[in-house]
Amino acid sequence: MDVVVCVKSVPLSEQEIVINEEETGVVKENFKYEMNEWDSYALEEAVQLKEKLGGKVTVVTAGAPNWNLDFVLRECYAKGADEAVKVVDEAFEQLDPLTTAKVLAEVIKKLNYDLVLTGVQASDDNYTQTGVTLAKLLGLPHVSVVTKVGVSQDQKFLTVNQELEGGYEQIIQVSLPALLTIQTGINQPRYASLMKIRAAMKKEIKTLKLEDLGFTRDKLLGMVPVKVERVFTPKVEKAVKFLKGSPEEIAQQIVEILKDKGLIG
Amino acid sequence: MSEVIVVAEQREGKFRDVTFELISKAKELSKSSGFKITGVILGYGTNELAQELSLYGLDEVVSIEHEILKNYSCEGYVKALSSFLREREPVLTMIGHTVYGLDYAPALAAELNFPLVTDCINLSMENRKLKVTRQMYSGKINVEFSFPRAEKYMVTVRPTVFKPAEKTGKKSRVVKVKAEIPVKELKTKFIELIKPSAEEVDISQADVIVSVGRGIGDKDNLPIVESLAEAIGAALGASRPVVDNGWLPKSRQVGQSGKTVKPKVYLAVGISGAMQHVMGMKGSETVIAINKDPNAPIFDVSDYGVVANLFDIVPTLTETIKKIRGT
Ligand SMILES: Cc1cc2nc3c(=O)[nH]c(=O)nc-3n(C[C@H](O)[C@H](O)[C@H](O)COP(=O)(O)OP(=O)(O)OC[C@H]3O[C@@H](n4cnc5c(N)ncnc54)[C@H](O)[C@@H]3O)c2cc1C
Numbered sequence A: 001m002d003v004v005v006c007v008k009s010v011p012l013s014e015q016e017i018v019i020n021e022e023e024t025g026v027v028k029e030n031f032k033y034e035m036n037e038w039d040s041y042a043l044e045e046a047v048q049l050k051e052k053l054g055g056k057v058t059v060v061t062a063g064a065p066n067w068n069l070d071f072v073l074r075e076c077y078a079k080g081a082d083e084a085v086k087v088v089d090e091a092f093e094q095l096d097p098l099t100t101a102k103v104l105a106e107v108i109k110k111l112n113y114d115l116v117l118t119g120v121q122a123s124d125d126n127y128t129q130t131g132v133t134l135a136k137l138l139g140l141p142h143v144s145v146v147t148k149v150g151v152s153q154d155q156k157f158l159t160v161n162q163e164l165e166g167g168y169e170q171i172i173q174v175s176l177p178a179l180l181t182i183q184t185g186i187n188q189p190r191y192a193s194l195m196k197i198r199a200a201m202k203k204e205i206k207t208l209k210l211e212d213l214g215f216t217r218d219k220l221l222g223m224v225p226v227k228v229e230r231v232f233t234p235k236v237e238k239a240v241k242f243l244k245g246s247p248e249e250i251a252q253q254i255v256e257i258l259k260d261k262g263l264i265g
Numbered sequence B: 001m002s003e004v005i006v007v008a009e010q011r012e013g014k015f016r017d018v019t020f021e022l023i024s025k026a027k028e029l030s031k032s033s034g035f036k037i038t039g040v041i042l043g044y045g046t047n048e049l050a051q052e053l054s055l056y057g058l059d060e061v062v063s064i065e066h067e068i069l070k071n072y073s074c075e076g077y078v079k080a081l082s083s084f085l086r087e088r089e090p091v092l093t094m095i096g097h098t099v100y101g102l103d104y105a106p107a108l109a110a111e112l113n114f115p116l117v118t119d120c121i122n123l124s125m126e127n128r129k130l131k132v133t134r135q136m137y138s139g140k141i142n143v144e145f146s147f148p149r150a151e152k153y154m155v156t157v158r159p160t161v162f163k164p165a166e167k168t169g170k171k172s173r174v175v176k177v178k179a180e181i182p183v184k185e186l187k188t189k190f191i192e193l194i195k196p197s198a199e200e201v202d203i204s205q206a207d208v209i210v211s212v213g214r215g216i217g218d219k220d221n222l223p224i225v226e227s228l229a230e231a232i233g234a235a236l237g238a239s240r241p242v243v244d245n246g247w248l249p250k251s252r253q254v255g256q257s258g259k260t261v262k263p264k265v266y267l268a269v270g271i272s273g274a275m276q277h278v279m280g281m282k283g284s285e286t287v288i289a290i291n292k293d294p295n296a297p298i299f300d301v302s303d304y305g306v307v308a309n310l311f312d313i314v315p316t317l318t319e320t321i322k323k324i325r326g327t
C-alpha cells in the first residue's frame, strides 16, 4: 500500500505568541519549528501500514523557508518515510486552508498512492480544514478524526473508526483510494534511533517551487478568499485572580478556597 | 429576500445543543440585516424533529430526507446540501464546528466554491459583508477575517459560545424535500454507531476534580497529582495527551471527546486550555489553574490562577492538606 502523508511544520507549542504592532499577525522572528503533533500520528500509521502490507511512504510538506522544513522531513525519514517532498515559498505564511490544499493537491496528483493521510488539525492555525478540502480536490472519499484503521484482505477498502463527541464513535467503510485525517492516540509514534537519524541526514529531499506546480506567489496570494482585519488578545470569560507568594503561601490560599466551598474541614 | 441557512445537527433523533446556538446567532445577524432564516434538517423519518425545530422562530424549516441520511453520512450530506444550497443561494450558511461539521463543511464549501472559515467564535454582518473571528495557537490569539471578494459565505461555529435560542411559540412552515443521492456511487458506508461504554469510574459525578495535563511531563510524575487528588478526596481527571500516551485510561479524559464535568472545584494542573478541553470543564463552579505560562488560555476560564512550576506547588499543597486532615 502506497501512502502519502501531509506533514506541517509548526511553531513549538511552548513558543511565546506576541502580536505585532500593526495587529496584523504575530512576531515570528524567534520561532522554532517542529512536526505538527497530529501529523506524527499520521506518519506512524502510514509506516505501520507499510510494515504490514509493503509499499512506500511519501511525506509532503509546504512551508516558508524559515519553517525548518528539512529538520521535520529528516525526522520523517528517521521514522520510516521513504521519500520526502517539500514546496517552499514565503506565501505559505499567508495562505488559508483552501489555497494550501490546492498546492498540496498539485504535488500529490503526480505521486502514486492508495491512501493519503493528514492530521486532524495543525496546532498553530487549528483550522481542521486542509485534509478534507484536499480530499475534495483530489476527488477522494474521506473520513476525518480517525482513531483506528483496518484494511480489507483484498486491500480494496478500509474499515475505520471515526471519533465523535463524548465517547461516541462510528465505524465507516471507505473504498480505496481515500484520504483520512488522523487523530492523536491512534497509535504510539516511535522514537527514531540514533542510527536512523544519522542515515536520514544523507537522504535526498525533493524541493519544488511554486512555478514547478503551475503557480506563482502572486497568483496564489490572489486566490486567498479571506483577509486578516485584526489580530487581538482573547477576551477573558472570567476575571482570574492570580495567587502570589511562596509555594507555602499559595498552598494556603488554595486550601482556603477549598474550605470556603466546604470541600475540606 | 436574502437568506441565512442554519444546518441543524442531530444524532439518534435528538438535536445537539449547537443547533440552537446557531439559530440564536442567525437571529441576531438577521435583526440588523433583515435576512430570512431557514433551518435545515437532514435525516430519515425526521418529521417530529422538523416539527420541533419549527418552534424556534425560524422563517422556514426544510427537512431533507433520504434513507442514506438515517445515520450521518458525509457524502450524503455533501450531495444533499450542495444541490439544496445551489438552488437557494443563501448569503450565509452556518454549520456547527462539531466532528460532523468539520467532516463535511470543507468538502461542501469546496464543491460550491463558497469561502469557508472554520471554528468561528464571532460573526458580524454589515451591508451583506461578513466579518468573522476565530482563534489560533490553541486560543492564545483571536483573528478577525473579512472576505474581500465574496458575496456568499460559509462558516462553522464553535459550540458553547452562543446562548441557545428558546422556543417562541410561533410555528414556522415545514417543507419536505426528498434528496437525490446516487447511492450506488457512494464510496463510504456507515457500519455502526458505538456508544460510550459504562465505565468503572465516572468522574462527572465528583465534587472536586484534580485534572492533569501534558505539563506533568512523564508517567513517572503522575503520583504527584494522584497524591494531591487523594489528599483532597478528589477524582483524578486528565487532558487528552495524558490519555493518548496511555498514562491514564480514557475514562479520565475531560473535554469534547471525553467527559463533560461540572464539579464545585476543578483544579487544572499543567493544562494549556485548548478549546476541546475547555468545552468539557467550563461549567465548573470554580476553576483553579496551575501553569508555568502566564499566557496559557486556561487562565481565561479560571477563577484563580497560579503561574508557577507545578512541581514546586503541588507537593506543598498536598502536604498542607494532609496536615490539616491529620493524615
Ligand atoms: C477533534 C479533537 C478532539 C479533542 N478532544 C479533546 C478532549 O476531549 N480533551 C482534551 O483535553 N483535549 C482534546 N483535544 C486536544 C486539544 O486540542 C489539546 O491538544 C489538548 O487539550 C492539550 O492538552 P494539554 O493542555 O495537557 O497539553 P499542552 O497543550 O501541551 O499544554 C501543556 C501545558 O502545561 C504547561 N506546563 C508545562 N510544564 C509545566 C510545569 N512544570 N508546571 C506548570 N505548567 C507546565 C505548559 O505551559 C502548557 O500550557 C482534542 C483535539 C481535537 C482536534
Ligand SMILES: Nc1ncnc2c1ncn2[C@@H]1O[C@H](COP(=O)(O)O)[C@@H](O)[C@H]1O
Pocket (backbone or CB within 6 Å): A006, A007, A008, A009, A036, A038, A039, A060, A061, A062, A063, A092, A097, A100, A104, A117, A118, A119, A120, A121, A122, A123, A125, A126, A127, A128, A129, A130, A131
Ligand atoms: N503547509 C502544509 N504542509 C503539509 N501539510 C499541511 C499543511 N497545512 C496543513 N497540512 C495538513 O493538514 C492537516 C490539517 O491542518 P489544518 O487544516 O491547518 O488544521 C495537518 O495536520 C496536515 O496534515
